[in-house]
Amino acid sequence: MSETWILPLVQIAVVLNAILISVTYIVLLERKVIAWVQSRLGPMRVGPWGTLQPIADVLKLMLKEDITPIRVDRPLFTLAPIMSLVPALITFAVIPFGGHVTLFGHDVPLFIADVNIGLLYIVSVTSIGIYGIILAGYASNSKYPLLAGLRASAQLISYEVAVTMMLVSIVVTSGTLSMVGIGEAQRTSGVWFAFIQPVALVVLFIGGLAETNRSPFDLAEAEQELTGGFHTEYSGMRFALFFLAEYANMIVVSGVMVTLFFGGWLQPFPNIAALSFLGFVPGWIWFLVKVFFFLYLFIWIRATLPRYRYDQLMRLGWKVLIPVALVNLAVTAVVKVLR
Amino acid sequence: MHFVPITPYHYLVLAAALFTLGVIGVMVRRNIIILFMSIELMLNAVNLNFVAFSRLHQHVVGQVFALFVIAVAAAEAAVGLGILLAFYRNKETLNVDDVNLLRG
Amino acid sequence: MMEAFAFYALAALIVGFGVMVIAARNPVHSVVFLVLNFLGIAVMYVVLGAEFLAVIQVLVYAGGIVVLYLFVVMLVTLKRAPEAHQDPHRKTGLGVGLAAAVLAEVIAILVYTSSAAPVLTTAVSAAALKTPALTGNTEQVGWALYTDYLIPFEVASMLLLAAMIGAILFARRAD
Numbered sequence: 001m002s003e004t005w006i007l008p009l010v011q012i013a014v015v016l017n018a019i020l021i022s023v024t025y026i027v028l029l030e031r032k033v034i035a036w037v038q039s040r041l042g043p044m045r046v047g048p049w050g051t052l053q054p055i056a057d058v059l060k061l062m063l064k065e066d067i068t069p070i071r072v073d074r075p076l077f078t079l080a081p082i083m084s085l086v087p088a089l090i091t092f093a094v095i096p097f098g099g100h101v102t103l104f105g106h107d108v109p110l111f112i113a114d115v116n117i118g119l120l121y122i123v124s125v126t127s128i129g130i131y132g133i134i135l136a137g138y139a140s141n142s143k144y145p146l147l148a149g150l151r152a153s154a155q156l157i158s159y160e161v162a163v164t165m166m167l168v169s170i171v172v173t174s175g176t177l178s179m180v181g182i183g184e185a186q187r188t189s190g191v192w193f194a195f196i197q198p199v200a201l202v203v204l205f206i207g208g209l210a211e212t213n214r215s216p217f218d219l220a221e222a223e224q225e226l227t228g229g230f231h232t233e234y235s236g237m238r239f240a241l242f243f244l245a246e247y248a249n250m251i252v253v254s255g256v257m258v259t260l261f262f263g264g265w266l267q268p269f270p271n272i273a274a275l276s277f278l279g280f281v282p283g284w285i286w287f288l289v290k291v292f293f294f295l296y297l298f299i300w301i302r303a304t305l306p307r308y309r310y311d312q313l314m315r316l317g318w319k320v321l322i323p324v325a326l327v328n329l330a331v332t333a334v335v336k337v338l339r
Numbered sequence: 340m341h342f343v344p345i346t347p348y349h350y351l352v353l354a355a356a357l358f359t360l361g362v363i364g365v366m367v368r369r370n371i372i373i374l375f376m377s378i379e380l381m382l383n384a385v386n387l388n389f390v391a392f393s394r395l396h397q398h399v400v401g402q403v404f405a406l407f408v409i410a411v412a413a414a415e416a417a418v419g420l421g422i423l424l425a426f427y428r429n430k431e432t433l434n435v436d437d438v439n440l441l442r443g
Numbered sequence: 444m445m446e447a448f449a450f451y452a453l454a455a456l457i458v459g460f461g462v463m464v465i466a467a468r469n470p471v472h473s474v475v476f477l478v479l480n481f482l483g484i485a486v487m488y489v490v491l492g493a494e495f496l497a498v499i500q501v502l503v504y505a506g507g508i509v510v511l512y513l514f515v516v517m518l519v520t521l522k523r524a525p526e527a528h529q530d531p532h533r534k535t536g537l538g539v540g541l542a543a544a545v546l547a548e549v550i551a552i553l554v555y556t557s558s559a560a561p562v563l564t565t566a567v568s569a570a571a572l573k574t575p576a577l578t579g580n581t582e583q584v585g586w587a588l589y590t591d592y593l594i595p596f597e598v599a600s601m602l603l604l605a606a607m608i609g610a611i612l613f614a615r616r617a618d
Contacts, residue, residue: 073469073471075472076471076472076475079475116494116579116580116581117494117495117581120495120498120499120581121498123502124498124499124501124502125501127505127507127510128478128482128505128506130506131475131478131513134510134514134517135471135475138471146517150514153514157510177581344447345447346557348554348556349450349454350487351553352549352550352553353457353458353487355549356458357457357458359543359546360462360464360465361465363465363538363542364464366535366539366542367465368465370470372470372473372512372516373464373465373470373473375512376464376474376477376512377464377465379509380461380465380477380480383480383481383484383504386484386496386500387484390491390493390496391491393491393493394491394492394493399580399583399584399587402493402495402496402580402584403587403592405493405496406499406584406588407595407599409499409504410603411599411602412508413503413507413508413606414602414605415606416508416511416512417511417606417609418609418610418613420511420512420515421609421612421613422613423515424515424519424614425613433519436533
């Protein structure tokens with residue numbers, strides 16, 4: 001009885017620690033990449049080539065004074081960062097980091113839970129994360145955060161529709177809602193879904209950018225817009241929680257796209273015999289490489305593209321992405337039936 | 340208490356309690372939005388009943404009906420809040436006792 | 444044992460948050476308690492084995508409908524709370540008392556029927572422990588929706604279309 005409890009607890013501890021540490025290093029990666037794009041060097045002082053900068057950042061945020069304005073709605077002010085971070089973290093329960101490995105004689109699956117509605121679980125938990133933004137904007141008792149919070153949540157709701165439709169078309173292609181099942185379906189079909197569903201890949205990536213409030217859709221939290229967006233009144237550790245939530249969401253979206261379109265933990269080119277030496281690399285290394293590529297893509301786009309204005313953003317979501325998503329879903333369903 | 344196995348009657352009692360809370364909310368509160376939310380509480384109590392019976396009879400039709408209840412609740416919330424907003428634009432009040440324009 | 448613990452803990456949370464929904468002064472607090480209530484009910488659905496419905500509850504109800512309520516609550520800012528003046532015709536104490544009486548009567552009926560036929564109880568509880576079916580909850584619900592209940596499904600989609608058009612019409616300014 002106790003043995004069935006230990007493994008998930010260990011997995012949860014490992015995944016949580018890994019995510020929290022890698023979130024701080026993604027911040028450093030972002031600063032470095034954007035700096036190199038802009039012909040500068042980025043953080044260089046703390047540690048060799050700035051590699052200890054995240055530790056300095058974490059210490060700064062933890063030790064900063066926690067300024068709470070007087071007339072905020074205190075329970076909601078405290079609850080909002082929690083409601084933003086917790087959905088971002090619990091999504092990692094269904095993302096498969098690899099297949100099964102054998103550690104110390106036990107067969108350890110490299111995912112915490114293989115729920116047979118895994119994809120739907122991810123979508124529903126992400127929709128709870130919207131509350132963090134709305135409540136942060138409301139609880140701050142100030143005009144700019146309120147407007148920014150309402151704008152950001154309207155943006156998230158609009159892009160949720162297109163994202164959900166694309167996930168449904170992936171479900172139609174693979175035949176299962178379970179994340180591990182979708183990875184396995186790509187193994188059996190021999191070709192990654194990125195080549196079967198390129199439209200879904202593009203729409204899901206754009207929707208993922210909008211869902212995580214990343215450039216070019218970061219209207220809600222940019223400093224030049226509405227004086228800092230929905231987290232204007234937050235400082236210290238509470239702000240750190242919002243920050244953590246955003247980057248954790250980024251990793252979630254990257255993980256979901258890797259699992260759905262790029263084979264998850266499978267090796268590339270499995271049917272070319274000459275490249276079968278790639279099978280010696282363990283699955284989770286492939287997963288990490290692919291997720292790292294997507295994170296780099298997120299940062300690259302942030303460094304390159306200008307920001308969308310709010311009405312342009314909403315028009316893109318409703319008038320462009322949703323019709324494209326509908327057509328893709330219809331075509332996918334027809335092709336699946338005709339097969 | 341932990342020796343009594345959980346029968347569907349436990350779920351029915353919980354659903355009845357939730358339904359009563361919704362009824363009390365509708366009767367006591369005068370803010371129209373709280374009224375709507377109490378109606379949502381009642382709908383959820385009904386859903387809980389459906390799912391408990393679906394588990395009891397091992398038939399999925401209870402969950403299908405609960406799905407339809409959720410769809411109807413979504414439609415009702417959208418239209419109801421639209422009506423509320425239109426009313427609020429006219430009369431600047433959310434008190435349900437002031438919704439008496441047709442009183443002769 | 445675990446199911447009993449889960450049930451009682453969840454029931455306490457659900458009823459507690461429900462009471463806070465109707466008792467909170469600030470409507471935004473009410474909405475937040477409603478979200479937590481719905482999340483508790485979604486977990487209860489998982490305990491009952493209806494995981495597809497649990498996810499739909501979180502996605503549609505807690506993540507869509509209550510967000511709509513939250514938007515409306517925030518867009519409607521009031522200078523004076525609606526409960527400020529007491530309507531003398533409203534007898535709230537009598538209402539609460541009557542509702543509590545009805546609840547007590549319903550609970551009495553349920554307890555009476557559950558204890559009056561002991562053979563039925565054990566059969567019911569044994570059946571309540573069996574997990575429904577082999578092919579998975581989502582497949583079953585989907586199958587039922589598209590074969591036996593196809594017409595209500597299509598009618599529901601038309602209802603949602605009508606509601607969407609109606610809501611858009613209401614939200615437009617008269618210009």
